[in-house]
Amino acid sequence: MKPVTDIVSTVIKYLHRDDTLPLPQLRKLGLIYSSYRFIVSVFFMLMVYINARTDNSSLLPSFLQQTVLSFYVLLSLILLGLFYVVSKKMRRQLAFGLVLDVVILSLLLYTAGAPDLQLTMLYMVVVAASFMLLHSSQALIITLLAIIFVIYQQFFYAIANSMSLANLSDALLMSASFLAVGILSWSLSQRLVQLEKVAASHAREVERLNVINQEVITQMVNGVIVIDKQRIVLANLAAHQLLSMAHDPAAQDLSTAINNTQNDKRQALLHNFQQKLSKQHTQLLKACLSVASGQSRSFTYDLPAIANASVFGKLRVQITPLKDDSKLVILEDLRREHASAQQLKLASLGQLTASIAHEIRNPLAAISQASQLLMEDMAELDAKNAASDNQESSSSYLDMAGNHELYKMIFSQTKRVNRIIEDVLKLSRQQKANQQSIVLAEWLPVFLENYFKGHDVFLHVKTQLIISFDTHQLEQVLINLINNGLRHSSYAHPHAYVEIEVYCVDNDVIIDALDGGTGVKAEELQHLFNPFFTTDQKGTGLGLYLSQAFCEANQARLLYVPEHEKTCFRLIAPAVNSDIYV
Template sequence: MSPPYREAAATHRSVMTLPYLPIHSATDRFVDRRHLWLVFRATSIYRLILAALLLAVFVLDEQNRLFGQQEPWLFLGTTVIYMMLAVISIAGSYWRQPRLSVQVHLQMLIDLTALTIMINASGGLASSLNSLLIAAVAASAILLPLISALLAAALGFFLLIASWLIERWQAAGTQAQLGRGSDPWITFWDHLGNTSDDWVRLGILGSMLFIAAGLTHALAERARRSEALARQRTWELLEVAELSQGIIRHLQNGVVVVDVAGRLELLNDTAREWLDIRNAEPGTPLRELSPALSQRLERWLQDGGPDISPFRPAEYRPELIPRFTRLSGRQAASVLILLEDSDQTAAQLQQIKLAALGRLTASIAHEIRNPLAAISHAVQLLEESTSASTSDQRLARIAHDNVKRANRIIGDVLDLARRDRIKPERVALASWLETFHEELLRSLDGPLPEWRQQIDPAGLTVVFDPHQLRQVLWNLCANAYQHGVRSGETPQVELRAGQENSHGRPFLEVRDAGPGITAENITHLFEPFFTTRAKGTGLGLYLARELCEANRAQLQYLPIAEGGSCFRINFAPTHSTLEKD
C-alpha cells in the first residue's frame, strides 16, 4: 500500500471532521506532503548515483576519457562538488529544512549549473552528457510548478548557449594568438556564421528541454490528480463503511453475520447484549457463543423453512425470534441473522390495540373525576349523618371504596399517558433505596415486614427516572407486602441488586416468601386490567412494565424454586443509555 493510502487508512476516523477540499485546490499549487518528500529523496539518490558513476568512469578510464577530455580537472572538481551536494540534499529530505519548494528549486539550479560545466569540460555540444541535462530538467519538473519547470528548461537552454558561446570565443582567441586571425571579434563572428550544425543542435536540445519539462510536469500533475482522487474515494469508502457499521451497531434489532462454516463475522451491540456475549472475536464458531442459535441456524440451512422457534438465551434474557437470510454479492455464502425481541413485538401489537383506548381514556379522565369528586363528597356527608341507619352507612362505605378504586384507575391511566415524559438520571441505589425504605414503612398500615437489602457492588448506579423508579418499586413492594406472605406469617420483602457477569447490565430484584403465582396466571401477569383481587385495578404491573420500557429497562417475573415470587428489573447499560440520551 502506497503512503497516501496508508495515511488515509490510519486517519479515516478523523476524516469526517475535516473540511472538504476540491481536488484541484490540492494540486494546482505546490503541496508539501509526505509522499512528495519521498519523490524528492529518490531524485536526490539518483543524482548521487549519477555523480558516482561519472566519477568512476573518469578515474578508471584515464587514457580514453569519455568525459572531461578538454578540462579534466574542472570536470573532476565539478563532479566531486555535485556528489557532495547530492548527499546534502538527501540529508535535507530527512530534516525537511528548508521547506520542500526551496530545496527543489535549489536542486534544479545546482543540476543545471553542474551539468553545464561538465558538458563544457567534455567537448561542449558534441558531448554525450547533453542527455543528462534533459533528464535533470525532467526530474525537476516532477515536483516544480509549471512556470518553474518551463523556467528550468529556458535556463538550461541559455546555459548551453552561453557555454557554446564561451567555447567559440576561446577558440577565436586561440586562433588570434597563433596568428591565424587579425581580430578575435572578427574570428568569433566568422565562427558563428560557419557553425550551422551547432545552431541546429542547440535548437534540438532547447526543444527537447521544453518538451521534457512540459510533458513530465503534465504526467506528474495527472498522477497527482489521480492520487488525490483515489485518496478522496478511499476516505469516502472508509466513511461509508464506518457509517454502515455505526448504523448496524445501534440498530434496535440484533444483527449477526456468520460465514458458510458458521464462524462469526459481525455482531452488533444489541445482539451482544441479548445473547450475553462479552468477548467475541471474528472467526469464533457460533455454537460456542450461542448453542441455541447455532442449532436453529443448522435447522434453517437443512430445511430452509421460515418457521423457526423462538429461544431464550438465559432465564433473565428476553425471548428472541431469529430470522435468517443469505447475503448477496461477493458474500453470498454468508448468512445474516436478525434477532427480534418477542416481548417487544408483543408489546408493539398491544400498544397498537391500546393506543386509541389510551388517548380516549386520557382525554376523558379529567371529566370523570369531577362527578366522582361530587359522589365522594355526597357519600362522605351520608357517612357523617346522624340520621343514617347502619345499613345506609354500610352502603356509603361501599360506595366510598369504589370511588377510591375508580380514582386509582384514573390515576394509573393518566400515568400511562405520561410515561414518555421521562427524565433519566444516574441513581445511586444504596442511598436511594434507604430513603425509599423509610417512605414505604411510614405508609404501611399493618405489621412491618422483614426487610432485607443486598447491593453488590455497594456503589452500583443505574440510569432511570427517579420518580418513575419510585412508582415501579412502590407497586412491586406493595404487592410483595400484601400478597407475598403466607397465612399467619410476617411479610418478608427482599431487595437484591447487582450486575450480570460482574460487569454487565445492572439489575434489581424484589422477592417475597409467599405462595407464588400460578402457571396459568403468569402469562397474563402484565396484561392491563388483569387482577386476582376483588378490589384491584389490574394496572399496577402493566404500568410498572411500561415505565421500565420507557426507561430502556425490562421487568420480568422469575419464579423461585423454593417458593415465593421474584420480579426482576434489568436496567439498561449505564454507558449506552447516556450515549443515546
C-alpha cells in the same frame, strides 16, 4: 515596454499561483530522483575509467574530471541520505540538488572539450524533474540556468575556439526543447496535483461516510452482525446486548479501529466475540453459518435462560445475503414489538374502559351517597334511642340495627368498585413513556424516603449503571410491588418487611422486590399478570397488570421468579451504556 512588463508580471503571478504535490507524494518522488542522481553519478565515474582503458591510453582522466565526478558522487550520496532522514524543507533540498545537477553537467560538458549530445539530453531530465518537484518560479530559474550553460558551451565556446557559428541553430533548438519539456512537465505535474487532490478528497469523503456508517450501525436498536467466509467481521453494541454477551471494556474502541494500525486489535476483538458466541449461542451461530450463499432466511431464536437472572426472551433473526458470499444478520428484539402491540391494545382498551368507567361512576356515586345517608340516619336514630326510654322505639331500633351492617357493606363495596374504576382510568390515561436516564443508586433512596418513610423497606444497590425509564411509571411499578410485599408479608409474619436488591447481569439491570410472604401458588402463576386476577380480597387485580404494562412500555420486563427462596418479583431493564463498539 509597459505591455511586456505586464505580460511578464502576469506570467510570474500565474507561476506563483500554481499547485504543488502534497508532501507524501513529494517525498516519494524526491527519493526516486535522489536515487537516480546517485546511480548516474556512479555510472559516470565508472564509464570514464572504462573508456580510458578501452582506448589503450595510459593516461587517466583529467584532474578536473576526477574532481568533478568524485565530488558529484559524494554529494549525491549525502543528498540521498539527507533527504531520506530529514523530512523538513524537502523542496529546498531538491532545489539544491537540481542546481548541483546543472552545474555538474555543465562542468562535464566543459571537460569533454566538445559538444556532447548525450550529456545535453540529461539536462532534459533535470528540467522535467524541476517542474514536477518545485514551484514553477524555481523550476523556471533552473531551466534558464541550464539554457545559459548550454548556449555558452555550444555557442560561445565554439566562437572562442574556431570562430564558427555552425552550432548556433543547435543551441537555440536545444534551448527551445528545454522550455518545451519544462512546459509539458509543468502541465503533467499540475494534472498529477489535481488527481492527488481529487483522490485525497474522495479518501476523506469515504472516511467520513465510514465514520457515519459506523455511528449509525452503533446506534441501531437492532443487532447487526456481518459474516464473511465463516468469520464474523462486524458486530455492533446492540448485538452484544441482545445476546447478553459479557461486556468487554476493551471492545469500546472497536468502532474506531478502522485504520491499519488498529486492524489487528479489531480482528482480535471480533475473534473473541465469535468464540463467546460459539459457546453461549451455538445454535444461533450454526444456523447463521449453515445458510447457503445467496439465500435469505428468517427465524425466531429463543434466548437461553441465564442462571440467577431469569433473563430470557425471543429474537427475530433475519439473514440477508451480500456480495462476495457475505451475510448480514439482523437481530430484532421481539420484546419491543410486543411492547408496541401492548401499547396499541392498551390504547384501544383504554378508550372502551374510560367510557364504561365514567358511566359506572355516576350510579356508583349515588349508591355510595345513599348508603352514607342511611348510615347517618342510623347514627341519629342511635342517639335518639339512647335518650329515650320508649319500649316501642327500642324495638324499632333493634329491627333497623340489623340493616346497619348491610349499609356498611354497601359502602365498603362501593369504595372497592371505585378503586377498580380509578385503576381502569389510570389504564385508559396511559400515555407514551417519557423515558429518562435514571441512576438507580441515587434515585431509589430518594424514592423510598418520599413514599415509604417509616416502613421496613431495605435497599441494597450493587451497581452504578443507568437505565432509561419513565420516572412516574417506575414509581407506580415499585409502589405496587412494595405495597404488595408489605401486605403479603404481614399475613405470614408479624413484622412485615420488603427488600429491594439492585444488581447487574451482563447488560441488564435487575431490580428484585423480595418479601417474606407465602409466595404464589403454582396453579396461579399463569394468571398472575392477568387483569382483575387477585388473591387478596381487598385487591383490584389491576396492580400487577398495570405494572407489567408500564415495564413493557419502557422496553423492560416484570416477572415472578418461583425459584427464589423468598417471594421475588423481578424487574429487568437494559442498561444504558456510553461504551460503543462495532
